[in-house]
Amino acid sequence: MTGEFSKEISIVPSLCDSSGKLGIPDTAALFMDIAAEHSDSLGIGQKDLNALGGFWLTVKTMLRFFRRPGFGEKATLTTWPEIPDKRRCLRDYVLASGGEVLCCGKTEWAVLDMTSGRLRHVDSIYPEGLELTDRSSISDPFTRFEDELTDGELLGRYTVRSTDIDLGGHMNNVAYLRAFASLFSSAEWNAADLQSVEIWYRAQCFEGEELAVYRKPKGNCTEASFIKSDGNCALQLRYS
Numbered sequence: 001m002t003g004e005f006s007k008e009i010s011i012v013p014s015l016c017d018s019s020g021k022l023g024i025p026d027t028a029a030l031f032m033d034i035a036a037e038h039s040d041s042l043g044i045g046q047k048d049l050n051a052l053g054g055f056w057l058t059v060k061t062m063l064r065f066f067r068r069p070g071f072g073e074k075a076t077l078t079t080w081p082e083i084p085d086k087r088r089c090l091r092d093y094v095l096a097s098g099g100e101v102l103c104c105g106k107t108e109w110a111v112l113d114m115t116s117g118r119l120r121h122v123d124s125i126y127p128e129g130l131e132l133t134d135r136s137s138i139s140d141p142f143t144r145f146e147d148e149l150t151d152g153e154l155l156g157r158y159t160v161r162s163t164d165i166d167l168g169g170h171m172n173n174v175a176y177l178r179a180f181a182s183l184f185s186s187a188e189w190n191a192a193d194l195q196s197v198e199i200w201y202r203a204q205c206f207e208g209e210e211l212a213v214y215r216k217p218k219g220n221c222t223e224a225s226f227i228k229s230d231g232n233c234a235l236q237l238r239y240s
Helices: 024-042 046-051 173-182 186-192
Strands: 005-010 054-065 075-082 088-098 099-112 155-158 196-201 209-218 221-227 233-239
Touching: 005 024, 005 046, 024 054, 024 075, 024 088, 024 099, 075 155, 088 221, 099 155, 173 196, 173 221, 173 233
Parallel strands: none
Antiparallel strands: 005 075, 054 099, 054 196, 075 088, 088 099, 155 209, 196 233, 209 221, 221 233
16 A cells, blocks of 8 residues: 555645745645545544544644745645654655655654543554655754743734634644734745744644744744743744
8 A cells, every 4th residue: 555645736826825826834734634635545534533532633844945836836746654653653745846846844743542642652543554664855853942932022922713723623733824924014924935944833722812922043044932821832933
């Protein structure tokens, strides 16, 4: 059973930001959706896990952009899972056109046992005979965030909206990226033209919560933190 899954996509208006290119949050959404589609085809999608009392969690995300395709372009989106560790697994993504890699990403996943609240062994989730690989779309390892940046610049505040909530009842992973982008003007966001984004999801957020977003330069990149009203860090982000 092949572990790779591909589909052809078109860059439609709903995937574009004000620059007319594939949006950065929209790229993350494409990756999330093809992961769900592939998992469903393997019999390990969210509905399948619900029946077993489990829930897929995205722990970390990394995105790399080489050229964001514009409105009307067509591309091939491919994903595959890597050989899992005991309680964590990586999934990779590549968006390409005509042999050109446009952007790529990888996510670290875990399976939460809804009864015990603990992480399950991931290798028990994958179907027997699934071909797995150690091939990675991004060779860089995930880096550990240490500073929660509460002494950094306050970029802005964001109140979690009903449109941010997903089927798990908490703020969707992609909604954090949309919230982050909303703290910039469209001119500022387009001028930034991010090439690299890395996210570590730390704690769940729910409708009505107010998040303070701080940022601070760190070497050749900038880090940002979403801080909940109780002082806990919900998410850390590195971008350049």
